[in-house]
Amino acid sequence: MISKSLTDLINHRQRSLQQTRRIQRTIYEFVLRHSDNFNSPQFKSISNADLGLLFQITDEQVFDGLLGQLCEQSSRRPLAFRLSTRMTSCGGMTTMQRDNRPGALPEFEITIATSPLFDTFNVDSVAKVGGVTCHDRLQALQRIMEHEMLHLAELLLFSDSNCNGSQFKNYARRHFGHTESNHRLLTPRDVARKKLGISPGDTVVFDIGGRTVTGVINRITKRATVLVADAKGTKYSDGKRYSKFYVPLNMLRRK
Ligand SMILES: [Zn+2]
Known part of the structure; x- marks a missing residue:
């Protein structure tokens, strides 16, 4: 069963921080090579397809592709991605929605806020996301996506997710080397x-x-x-x- 395999993986897979950083670097380079928009790590435009690409390669490298598979199995449709120009204080958001019809399946969506990502690196040269120092938009986007992927995993496995909880913090440190659950990207203010x-x-x-x-x-x-x-x-x-x-x-x- 996919959910059992993902639960085992997320709870038990051990990697050194060095291995984690190497995998993150591999993903970074892969996305730079394969995205139509990302000509440089300080990319000037972004699309839903870029989010899909980043999700997919991160899922393959970190969760053996199980997160995407479980999501498709649970909602019988692919995970949806969205870019928001209106969200200004949070970096991203993951939602699970289910309408009231009997037998309705949940729908999952990951939204990434564009303005913190773009504005921050117009003004500053570094920013911390998840406690990790990021030097460019792609690194910051990766950290935000990693965070949202853990929200998705918790929603799928436990129907609830909280990034201030000890379980989430443990997963974030174990799989992505995050030391905090927040970001220090700039708000319009x-x-x-x-x-x-x-x-x-x-x-x-x-x-x-x-x-x-x-x-x-x-x-x-x-x-x-x-x-x-x-x-x-x-x-x-x-x-x-x-x-x-x-x-x-x-x-x-x-x-
Ligand atoms: Zn969160």
């Missing part, structure tokens, strides 16, 4: 602070409809939420009234 020198709470100016407006940054996601004092605006907890603007970060200047 970090990028705004590092590149533009602006942070929530700062007073900024921006141009709108031919006039220059002054406001205070309330929040930074893909855009900044800027509150501008306005007698006709909404009342906020400080008792004053403001209008809210969503402004692209590159349109803001510090006052």
Whole structure:
């Protein structure tokens, strides 16, 4: 049975950290050679097919291909991959969905967030993912995929997954040499602070409809939420009234 074989493998296979790093390097080189998009480790574009390729070779090298097989057996369809431009704080996400129809099979999907991956290496030359220092986008993507693959394995084997649990941490260290369950990739807020020198709470100016407006940054996601004092605006907890603007970060200047 596939699930029994995967359970045995995931619980018992021992490799030295050196062996693990060698396998990860092999996967890195394989993906660089075979992806249509990855001309360099600091690739400028990425597709779902690249995620599929990375998953498949990692599964073959680390789990003997059992993870993909178990996934197909459980949902009778291939694992789905998705790229998200909207996810900004997490690096990836793995989901199991099952609708209410009797006999409905679960569906699995791995989503990778593109902006932390791209933004981080526009600003910095290294970033830690899973406690491992990554020098380029491909290394960071590999660490994120490894993390998501363990979520998938736990979902398939135990119907539940938690990367803060001791079992997950044990698997992450054993199979991929991860020492942490988080990533230190940059969020839009970090990028705004590092590149533009602006942070929530700062007073900024921006141009709108031919006039220059002054406001205070309330929040930074893909855009900044800027509150501008306005007698006709909404009342906020400080008792004053403001209008809210969503402004692209590159349109803001510090006052
Ligand atoms: Zn996680």
